[in-house]
Amino acid sequence: xxxSFVDQVNMQGHLTIHKIANGEEELVYDEDNVITSGFGxxxxxxxxxxxxxxxxxxxxxRFQLGVSGNVSRQVSGNFELGDPLSSVGEYTTNGDSNLxxxxxxxxxxxxxxxxxxxxxxxxxxxxxxxxxxxxxYTIFIDEDSCNDLERQQEPDQGTSLNEIAxxxxxxxxxxxxxxxxMAAYRYFSDIRxxxxxxxxxxxxxxFG
Amino acid sequence: MFVDxxxxxxxxxxxxxxxxxxxxxxxLDASNYTFQAVTFGKDAAGFxxxxxxxxxxxxxxxxxxxxxxxxxSFNVIDGVKSVVAINYKxxxxxxxxxVPSSTQARFINTYNSLAxxxxxxxxxxxxxxxxxxxxxxxxxTLPDLGHYPNPYLDITVSSAWNVxxxxxxxxxxxxxxxLCRPDGTHITSGILSGVFNEYKxxxxxxxxRISPVSGLARSDINKIxxxxxxxxxxxxxDHILPISSTAIAVVPQMGDAVTLSMFGGVSHLGVYCFDMxxxxxxxxxxxxxxxxxxxxxxxxxLNNNRKYKLVSKVTFWDNLMILSDKGFTSDPKHMGGLxxxxxxxxxxxxxxxxxxxxxxx
Numbered sequence: 001x002x003x004s005f006v007d008q009v010n011m012q013g014h015l016t017i018h019k020i021a022n023g024e025e026e027l028v029y030d031e032d033n034v035i036t037s038g039f040g041x042x043x044x045x046x047x048x049x050x051x052x053x054x055x056x057x058x059x060x061x062r063f064q065l066g067v068s069g070n071v072s073r074q075v076s077g078n079f080e081l082g083d084p085l086s087s088v089g090e091y092t093t094n095g096d097s098n099l100x101x102x103x104x105x106x107x108x109x110x111x112x113x114x115x116x117x118x119x120x121x122x123x124x125x126x127x128x129x130x131x132x133x134x135x136x137y138t139i140f141i142d143e144d145s146c147n148d149l150e151r152q153q154e155p156d157q158g159t160s161l162n163e164i165a166x167x168x169x170x171x172x173x174x175x176x177x178x179x180x181x182m183a184a185y186r187y188f189s190d191i192r193x194x195x196x197x198x199x200x201x202x203x204x205x206x207f208g
Numbered sequence: 209m210f211v212d213x214x215x216x217x218x219x220x221x222x223x224x225x226x227x228x229x230x231x232x233x234x235x236l237d238a239s240n241y242t243f244q245a246v247t248f249g250k251d252a253a254g255f256x257x258x259x260x261x262x263x264x265x266x267x268x269x270x271x272x273x274x275x276x277x278x279x280x281s282f283n284v285i286d287g288v289k290s291v292v293a294i295n296y297k298x299x300x301x302x303x304x305x306x307v308p309s310s311t312q313a314r315f316i317n318t319y320n321s322l323a324x325x326x327x328x329x330x331x332x333x334x335x336x337x338x339x340x341x342x343x344x345x346x347x348x349t350l351p352d353l354g355h356y357p358n359p360y361l362d363i364t365v366s367s368a369w370n371v372x373x374x375x376x377x378x379x380x381x382x383x384x385x386x387l388c389r390p391d392g393t394h395i396t397s398g399i400l401s402g403v404f405n406e407y408k409x410x411x412x413x414x415x416x417r418i419s420p421v422s423g424l425a426r427s428d429i430n431k432i433x434x435x436x437x438x439x440x441x442x443x444x445x446d447h448i449l450p451i452s453s454t455a456i457a458v459v460p461q462m463g464d465a466v467t468l469s470m471f472g473g474v475s476h477l478g479v480y481c482f483d484m485x486x487x488x489x490x491x492x493x494x495x496x497x498x499x500x501x502x503x504x505x506x507x508x509x510l511n512n513n514r515k516y517k518l519v520s521k522v523t524f525w526d527n528l529m530i531l532s533d534k535g536f537t538s539d540p541k542h543m544g545g546l547x548x549x550x551x552x553x554x555x556x557x558x559x560x561x562x563x564x565x566x567x568x569x
Contacts, residue, residue, distance in 0.1 A: 005568045009210045009218070010328070040453055040568035043218075043432055048567060049422035049440055050450035055224055055238045108450050129223045133215035170455075205222070207215025208328060 005043075006035045006076065010208045015164070015186045020196035029188045033203070034074045037131065038168070038181030038183050045171040052173030060127075060183050060205075062104075062119040062167045063139055065091070067149060069163025069187035079108050081163050085146065091120055093195070096144040106167070107181035114179045118161065119167060132208050137166065140200040146193045160190035164201060211328050211404065214519035217241055217481045234494035240406035240482055245415035246438050246458050246518050246564075248374060249333035249355035249476030250527075251323045258311055259293040260340045260371055289370045290384040293470040293500060294461060298389050301532045304396045305546060308388060308473045308527050323475040326523040333476040333521055340372055355414055356468070360405055362412040373471035375410055376402030376463030385466055387546060396546060400463035409437040415516055418456060433459050433561075458537060458566045465529065465559035466546050473527035476524060477562060480516035487515050520566070528560060 005011070017029035045051030046058050068082030085091055091101035100121040105114040126138040149159040165185045170178035184205065193199065213436065221241050254260075283292045295302065296310035312321040323336050330483035332354030339352040341427040351357040356374030359365045365372060372384070377383050386397040404410040409417055419436040426443035433439060438458035442448050448455045456457035460468050468474055482496060492513045531546070 005210075010214055011215075029351060033341055036569050043568040044450055044452050046221075046238060047440075047568070048442060048450035048454035049239075049242060050442070051238070053238050055221060055236050055241055056226055059222055059224065124226055129219060131219075133212065133219050135222045162431055184307065207218050208212045 004076070010036050010206075011039075011117060011195070012188075012206045013184045014204045015188070015207075016202045017188060017191070018200040018202075019191075019197050020200060025200070026094040028191065029101070029169050031188070033184050033186035034076060034078070035184050035205075036078050036165075036182050037076050038079055039183040041107070041181050042168045042171045042183065053170045054173070057170040057173055059166070059168045059169055060137065061124075061169050062082050062180060063122060063137075063201075064117065064119055064165050065146060065161050066163040066165075066168065067139070067151060067159045067161060071187060073185060074187055078185055081165055081185070082204050085149070088118060090149060091118065091146055091148040092144070094118065094144050096142075098140065098142045098144045104180060107172075107179045113194060117180075119180065122166075130204070131206075134204060134206040137201075137203045137205075139164075141193065141199040141201070143195050143198050145198075149193065156194055160192045161188075161199075162190045163187050164203075166203060197201070209328060209522065210347050210520050211330050211518055213331060213481075213517045217517065217519055220484060227308070227564045232494065235494075237421070238493060240484055240494055240496060243418055243440065243456060243479055243519070244482055244483065244514075245417050245480040245499060246268050246434050247333065247353075247355040247416065247476075247478040247480070248472060248474045249323070249338075249478060251318050251321050252334040252336035252338050252354075254308075254472035255340045256342050257315060257465070258306075258308060259470040260373060260472070261342055265447055270374065283370050285384070286528050287462045289382050290397075290469050291370045291376075291467050292386045292388065294388050294390055295395060296390055298395065304387065304533050305531050308469075308529075311472070322525075323523050326476075326521055330521060331518055333478045333518075333523075342371070346394075351413070354415055355476065356442045356471070357413045358405070358410045358412050360402075361410070374464075375404050376400035376416070376467045378402060378406040379463075385463075385470060386544065387470070398464060398546075402463040402467070403434065403461055403466050404437070407435045407437070411514065415514070416458070417514075426519075429457050433457060434461070446565075452566045452569045453565060455566065457561055458564070459559050459561045460529070461559035469529040469546065473529035475524045475527055477522050477528075477564060478518050479564060480522040481519050483515040483517040486517075488511065490515070491494075513542065520564075522564065528562065537557065563565050 013033040013035055015033045019026045019028050042058055055139055064081055064084045065083035066084040088101040089101050101118055102119055103116055104118040120136055128136045130136050151159045165184045167180040170181050172179055261407045283290045292464055293306050294305055296314045297307040317335050334354045337352050338354055359372040360369040360377050365425055383400055387395045417437055419432055419439045421432055424439055424441040426441055429439050429441050438456050440456055
């Protein structure tokens, strides 16, 4: 019987989202997530010895947030968000934001070119080994980040965050620019982000 | 089947501290985390049967000398250590081949010859002891690794390599195999030439290192497999592409194929990555170059500082080393049996090619 790689290693992801306001932490989301085929691409580059010679290129070190998530994207073959934040300014609403947003390229599939995309860095200090086979990524969207987003199709109504994805750095070892495949994706219920609160995403990936 | 050890390696990869580059950039070498070695295994009980069973000496030595040897000189015949096995089949196309199933049938009341069922929780190929108790008169502790050891390189047990199995010594050692009938009379014999020891590809614990060569296509692998050990390759025709999968080709050949067959064959294959934590704890720092760290002879032993972690295993009901006599023709490629099929003494012939494919999607 054929089993996918994710099933073979019993790879699981779990995401919680907390709102932080006035020093209080409120759980607003708590679900499993989808490990996407980009993680398999990442490993196949490593284990076929076709990719980068630097192990850091295979690490999950960046994420994207988006505003057009939906259930249909929660499949392993998904390689991009529905509508990711598209500028550094959308992530870092003002100069006090703690996010480090930057432009690189996103890996779609072998038939596509790799378009530019905006990512945010996950600092190594927010990557925590929590067991022999588990790692947790903590992403803090502070009060000064991702606020009051709008899209043209919804003028003046405001736009909510409702999707997030993790990406590995540059498994092909491309020297001119980094090309990042999507490793995990989750659609979540709408959160209209304002300066009144922060968000903490705790994303745990477990093998076996 | 990937085992939990692979999850530990993946977690290591995702949590390697980038600051280690300031200590030594080699800490961040991707090769520290790739597949590095393979092992061969079989049913645990089989380590006390087949050519492991020193009672066969009684037959072989009797055939040659008219008397039996003591247990302290297992299978030393005319001063030459020999791998000795009895062919209980010995008929039809199986006269000069070793047939493990005939030994299993002969001892069916005492010999459970099934390999252990695989589990993702496993850290070794066989969970039960693979120590050959029939060789317990040796003073040293005999290996219990869960797979075939390579005692030829282990200075504490090298004198028993021919009953502990499973790899042959290099050609220069001029050591033998002898296949007997159940009555002890000689069927076939010859000099063993083991590729893994000839080219220093295996450590004393039986880990056969994977070639560091990369970027191989399937058409290239035969040039590498012979002297450089198992290889990682891609093949468009076989849908083995670096966007989704990879594969390892491994060939037990010549003297190694003969000894593995006579010791009861192969029904497990194991794949290993480095156990970085264990190596660092032992003070073994990267880069983990094969020649620098694992291939230095001290006396008759490799100075083996590499430590491995099982990450994948595959188990078979069937024995992968089954062979038969094909009859004699003028073309050696069509000859079978231990002598011609695996070409035990000549470094010119191959054995069965095992291809392990890993799909990451």
